[in-house]
Amino acid sequence: MAKDHGPQIKDDEVYEDLREKGYSKEKAARIANSDRHEVGKKGGKGEKYEERTKKELYQKAKEVGIEGRSDMSKDELIEALRNH
Structure with missing residues (x-):
C-alpha cells in the first residue's frame, strides 16, 4: 500500500514508483498528478x-x-x- 502524500499528490502509488526509479520529486509529482489520458497528445510531433x-x-x-x-x-x- 502506498504512503499517503496528502492532497498535493493525486496518485500516491505512481508517485512512489517513479521516485524509486530515480525521478525527482517535482517530476514524479507532475506525472502522478497528470491526467494520463491527456499527456502526450502531441505524440512526438513537438519541435x-x-x-x-x-x-x-x-x-x-x-x-x-x-x-x-x-x-x-x-x-x-x-x-x-x-x-x-
Missing part, C-alpha cells in the same frame, strides 16, 4: 530542441525553473531540459 533557437530554449528553461540557464550554451540548455 525538436535542436531546431529551436537558444532564446527559445532559454525561455523554456525559465518556464520549468532550471537554475544557471543564463550561463548555459545551447547544447547545455538542451541537455538540462532533457534531464529536467
